Amino acid sequence: MKQKYEARKGKIISKDLFEVLQGKDPKVSKSRQQLAIDRAKRIYSALSHKNPAGEESSTTVYKLVEILQKHCGN
Structure with missing residues (x-):
């Protein structure tokens, strides 16, 4: 789902963004x-x-x- 950036409303950060960032890149199978x-x-x-x-x-x-990954179990 692509969202349009509107300066007056600010950036919209959705749960989908974090799922992508925390996921694996399918091209190289690495996080x-x-x-x-x-x-x-x-x-x-x-x-x-x-x-x-x-x-x-x-x-x-x-x-x-x-360090955070080590202590947070990621």
């Missing part, structure tokens, strides 16, 4: 969470970390997600 973590690690490891302003898409949030 979308794990794919995002793997991608974040790859991006982070490819950079020098000497210029944070130039590395805006590189964070260590994936480390927090891994």
Whole structure:
């Protein structure tokens, strides 16, 4: 179900969105969470970390997600 974004009404976040995010990618049979973590690690490891302003898409949030997954049983 595709929804139109209307700025005045804000973003509509449905249960369907979370089901997709928590599901598996059928192309690779891996969880979308794990794919995002793997991608974040790859991006982070490819950079020098000497210029944070130039590395805006590189964070260590994936480390927090891994800890949460470990303690939440995901």
